[in-house]
Structure formats: C-alpha cells, structure tokens
Amino acid sequence: MLVDQEKCSGCGICVPYCPAQAISIVNKKAIIDRDACLECGNCIRSLVVRCPKGAFYEEPGLYEGPRAIRRFFSDPSTSHKVTKIPGRGTEEVKTNDVTGRVCRGEIGIALEVGRPCLGTTMTEVEKCTMALAELGIEFEECNPLTHLMEDRKKGTIQKQYKEEKLVSAIIEFAADFKMLVPIMQRVKKVAQELDTVFSLDLICCYEDDGSLPVLPVLEELGMKPRVNSKVNLGLGRPFKIYREKKEEKVCDTFTA
Ligand code: SF4
Ligand code: SF4
Structure with missing residues (x-):
C-alpha cells in the first residue's frame, strides 16, 4: 500500500x-x-x-510476483485464483455435506498460523508444514497454501515466498482417525518453535449415538477443545458418500 x-x-x-x-x-x-x-x-x-x-x-503490480501473496493471505475481500473463494483457505467443513471431505473414520485439520496485529511469515508457516509432512499427510489440494509448496511431501515452501509477511495462512488436510494422536503431538512440538500464534481446528463427524470420537483422545492428551457443531440439513447433492468396504471405512465418488 x-x-x-x-x-x-x-x-x-x-x-x-x-x-x-x-x-x-x-x-x-x-x-x-x-x-x-x-x-x-x-x-x-x-x-x-x-x-x-x-x-x-495500491502499489502498481501488487498482484504479480511474490509480494502478491501478502494480499491473498491478508485481505479477506480478495479471491485466490485457486480456490475462487474469498479468504486464505477453503470452505473447510462448511460444505462437508456436499464435498464429503471429512468422513467418519477420519479427522480434518485446519491449522491457522498467525493472526491480525501479530501476523506471521511464510518461514513460520513452513515450520508447521514441514513438521506435519513428516507424518506423511497429504495437504488439501484446494488450499492456496498447498500451491506455494516446492515439495508437498516435505512441506517446503518455494524460496521466493519465504520472507513474505501475511496476516495468517491455513494449513488444511484430512487424515485417518488413527493419525489423531501423532498429529496432535506434532502440533504441540512445533508450537514450541514458532514465533507467532496459531489456532487449531479439529474436524470430525458425530457417531450415530451423538458422541464425538475425538474427545476422549484429546482428554488423554491433556487438550481441552471448545466444541462447536455444524448441522448439515441435507440440502446439497453429495459428491461423495461414506460406506464400509472390506471392514475399512472409505469415501467414494458418488456417481448415482
Ligand atoms: S493518509 Fe489520509 S487519513 Fe492518513 S494521515 Fe494522510 S490524510 Fe490522514
Ligand atoms: S498493513 Fe494493511 S492497513 Fe497497514 S498499511 Fe498495509 S495495507 Fe494498510
């Protein structure tokens, strides 16, 4: 500016x-x-x-070159060319009824690194992506941060973006439920190395009896989540359905 x-x-x-x-x-x-x-x-x-x-x-050429990511990750009124939606991440679980991004037997993670008045740099964000990548997770394809990575398997960010500052970036992915403990332990560890703040969204589906399977696990880890819920009214046409297959719970493309 x-x-x-x-x-x-x-x-x-x-x-x-x-x-x-x-x-x-x-x-x-x-x-x-x-x-x-x-x-x-x-x-x-x-x-x-x-x-x-x-x-x-606005500075001429603001939407070109590495500095452009400051705008995309800091101004909620801009729409990133990858997501086509305003904001730094995706619609996360808000559209889960049609995307089926997080199903039963899975967890969804949205780690928001940085906040207004403090902000962060891509170097700090990379500390988190690299730590999580070591667990073999797959970063969300539709998240703009994923597209700034040099190597998604290592979680490294392209060099030209590393020194750029931003309000915050959201690291998103879904993983098997059994990854909950290692992911939480890894987040706790990397938190000690960060020169900024973050908030952690943990997304999961309710069981048929209304229980949340993540809660007892988090309690054992000494973590106290603030529980929020989103009720899907079933108004959307699902792209994916959840079903059991060979005793393994999987998501599959909905073709009917
Ligand atoms: S930029 Fe506008 S609001 Fe800020 S000091 Fe100058 S005239 Fe005042
Ligand atoms: S950080 Fe935001 S509010 Fe401050 S000068 Fe830059 S564009 Fe303006």
Missing part, C-alpha cells in the same frame, strides 16, 4: 487502523513501512470515505 504524499494532510486518522502498525506520521505526512505492510487493504477499505483526502492507493 502507498500514500499519495501530495494528497495526505497528515491528520493521522489512518494510523490506528493498520493491524501491522505499518503507518506512521513523519514530517506531517503518513508513510508506510513497506516491509511491515501486509497488504491487507484495511486502510484503503476502511478509510476510503474516512481518509479525508483519499490518499491511499
């Missing part, structure tokens, strides 16, 4: 709206620390009417 120095009056209204503390007033003009700026668009979006001078404008 840039400030038109000719237009800016130096009133300072914009300063508290920046979650990265990237705006400061110098010599009665607003200036933006380019390295700190996350390209979240908060200043131009919130202040398009409030900035009395309309002084903010």
